[in-house]
Each structure stands twice: as C-alpha cells, then as structure tokens.
Amino acid sequence: MPNNQQSDRRVAVIAIGGNSLVKDKAHRTVEDQYQAAGETAYHIAQMIKSGWDVAIGHGNGPQVGFILRRSELARHELHEVPLDVCGADTQGAIGYALQQNLYNHFLNMGINKPIATVVTQVEVDRNDPAFQNPTKPIGTFMDEPEALRRKRDEDWDVVEDAGRGWRRVVPSPLPVRVVELNAVKKLIDDGVVVITVGGGGIPVVADDAGHLKGIAAVIDKDFASGLLANSINADLYLISTAVEKGALNFGTPDETWVDHMTLSEAKGYLEEGIHFKKGSMAPKMQAVIWFLENGGKEAIITDPGNIERALAGETGTRITPD
Numbered sequence: 001m002p003n004n005q006q007s008d009r010r011v012a013v014i015a016i017g018g019n020s021l022v023k024d025k026a027h028r029t030v031e032d033q034y035q036a037a038g039e040t041a042y043h044i045a046q047m048i049k050s051g052w053d054v055a056i057g058h059g060n061g062p063q064v065g066f067i068l069r070r071s072e073l074a075r076h077e078l079h080e081v082p083l084d085v086c087g088a089d090t091q092g093a094i095g096y097a098l099q100q101n102l103y104n105h106f107l108n109m110g111i112n113k114p115i116a117t118v119v120t121q122v123e124v125d126r127n128d129p130a131f132q133n134p135t136k137p138i139g140t141f142m143d144e145p146e147a148l149r150r151k152r153d154e155d156w157d158v159v160e161d162a163g164r165g166w167r168r169v170v171p172s173p174l175p176v177r178v179v180e181l182n183a184v185k186k187l188i189d190d191g192v193v194v195i196t197v198g199g200g201g202i203p204v205v206a207d208d209a210g211h212l213k214g215i216a217a218v219i220d221k222d223f224a225s226g227l228l229a230n231s232i233n234a235d236l237y238l239i240s241t242a243v244e245k246g247a248l249n250f251g252t253p254d255e256t257w258v259d260h261m262t263l264s265e266a267k268g269y270l271e272e273g274i275h276f277k278k279g280s281m282a283p284k285m286q287a288v289i290w291f292l293e294n295g296g297k298e299a300i301i302t303d304p305g306n307i308e309r310a311l312a313g314e315t316g317t318r319i320t321p322d
Contacts, residue, residue, distance in 0.1 A: 011053045011188065012236040015225035016040055018059030018199065020242065020304065021094070034097045040240065040304040041101035047307055049109055053188055055232065056098060057225035060090035060199030068139045083138065083170065084202050084214030091119050091198035098195050115193040121179040121212065122201025122224050128173035136172045136218045141165030171217045175201060175224045179212065181231050188232060200224040222287035230294045237291045237299040238307070239284050246285070246301050246317040248275045260318045263292045288319050297321070
C-alpha cells in the first residue's frame with residue numbers, strides 16, 4: 001500500500017538549530033559539526049524507527065558566517081559569495097552531514113528508508129516591511145571606514161554594534177511559500193526522509209511575471225519549518241533546541257519549566273514579553289503559535305537527546321490547540 005494511504009501514518013516536521021552543530025568555540029570544524037549532526041540524527045532515527053515519517057529543517061547561522069568570513073579573507077583573489085548562494089551552499093553541506101549520519105544509523109538499526117536533501121527556495125513578499133528595516137547582522141565586524149565604504153560602493157546596510165565595531169545587517173522577512181513544496185510532499189508521501197528549508201530556505205522574491213530571484217535576506221528557520229509543517233498537514237511540529245523544556249520567566253529567580261500549554265496560554269505568555277527571549281525562545285514560540293493557528297495539531301519543544309522521551313510524554317514542552 002502506498003505510504004500516503006496508510007491510515008496510521010504519522011508525519012512530523014523537525015526543526016534543528018544551526019548552532020546545535022557548533023557545540024563551542026573549540027569544536028567548529030567540519031568534522032566537529034559532522035559528529036554533532038550524528039548525535040542529533042541518532043535520535044531522529046529512533047523516532048523514524050518508531051513509525052514517524054519525517055521532514056527535517058535546520059538552521060545555518062554559524063555556517064553562513066564561516067562562508068562569509070572565508071569569502072571576505074579571500075576577496076583579494078576571488079569573488080565574494082552572495083548571501084543567497086551561502087544559503088544554498090549550507091543546505092548542501094548540512095544536508096550531506098545529516099543524510100549520511102541518518103544512513104549509517106539506519107544501517108545499524110535495520111531501517112530501510114531513503115533519505116534526500118532538497119535545495120529549497122522559500123518565497124518572501126517583496127513588499128515585506130522587513131525590507132525597510134534590516135535588522136539581522138551577518139558577517140564579521142568592520143571598522144567604520146570599511147563599513148561606510150561598503151555602504152557607498154555596494155549598497156550595504158550597516159550598523160554600529162554596541163561598541164564592538166560595525167556589521168552588515170539584512171532584512172528578515174516572513175516566509176510565504178515553499179517553492180519546492182510539491183517535490184517535498186511527493187518525497188514524503190513516497191516514504192523518503194526529506195531534509196529541506198535549510199536555514200529557513202534560500203530567500204527569493206517573485207517579479208510581476210512570477211520569475212524568482214534570490215535576495216540578501218535571512219528567513220527564520222523556525223518560521224519556515226512551521227510553514228512547511230502546515231503546508232504538508234503534519235501531525236507534529238517538533239523544535240529541537242538547546243533546552244529540555246521551555247520556561248516561564250527564563251533566567252530569573254522565578255524561572256518555571258513548563259510541561260504543557262495551550263495555544264491561548266502560549267499567546268498570552270508571548271505577549272507579556274518577559275518569558276521568552278528575543279532571538280532565542282520567542283521566535284520558536286511564535287512559530288508554534290502560527291502553526292497551531294493555521295490548523296496544526298500539536299507542537300513539542302525539547303533538546304535532541306530527549307526527543308524520544310518527549311514523544312512519549314515524559315518531558316519537553318507540549319503545546320496544543322485550545
């Protein structure tokens with residue numbers, strides 16, 4: 001029977017962070033990242049062994065930073081790499097690390113399941129207000145003369161960053177469409193483990209005729225993974241992050257770890273603005289809220305090592321519709 005007709009089929013989208021592949025400053029090499037990917041892939045493989053069909057999204061912030069730095073250091077000899085191409089490069093490299101690790105774990109576990117990485121474009125609205133207010137820092141620090149030269153000669157947006165130097169900033173628009181969605185859906189329906197929307201997807205805009213063009217922007221990987229989860233009608237949206245559970249009043253003496261919250265509770269906590277840190281848990285919670293508001297059934301936030309226990313209801317933060 002075709003996989004997409006199995007009545008007991010369960011489909012999950014898992015979002016893992018690019019930072020999770022870089023454990024610390026002493027472990028940033030390609031081999032270090034490969035080993036870290038293998039640890040996360042092991043727990044995803046266990047999830048798949050238990051019967052889940054899975055699509056995997058991932059972050060790429062540190063990896064894009066490494067490419068940009070290499071590009072900057074070599075610019076006296078080679079052309080610099082555009083940001084959208086950096087995204088494509090990292091989708092291939094991180095996808096390779098994940099799919100090879102999954103292949104090896106499958107071999108050890110006796111799982112017969114194909115794996116594929118899809119280089120994925122994600123369309124954003126060319127009129128998104130984010131384009132008028134670039135806020136996402138990328139690349140290395142510069143001194144003021146270099147920053148102003150880049151602004152003048154290359155039309156960069158640059159900002160001074162808390163006395164540490166100047167950096168380029170780019171927009172972070174919201175995702176509106178996964179361009180390769182039909183291909184991803186077909187792969188999942190055929191039983192393929194798909195690695196997709198890497199780094200939030202390669203950001204592209206459409207002209208009046210519908211033709212696509214890559215742009216210098218960064219899409220939040222949790223937002224893109226949530227959009228994918230809605231688009232494929234996933235049963236579960238699982239965000240794999242650095243903490244076992246989400247917490248209220250995080251980092252304060254009143255910190256309280258949360259096992260479960262409803263959609264309304266999650267929205268209320270987010271609106272209070274004191275529980276979830278901007279740039280950390282806040283976008284994850286926003287992604288979960290949008291997923292549930294658009295018909296999602298269930299979301300879980302936990303760390304890679306606790307994925308199996310979270311699925312069993314033993315840990316993690318579970319967010320459900322009202």
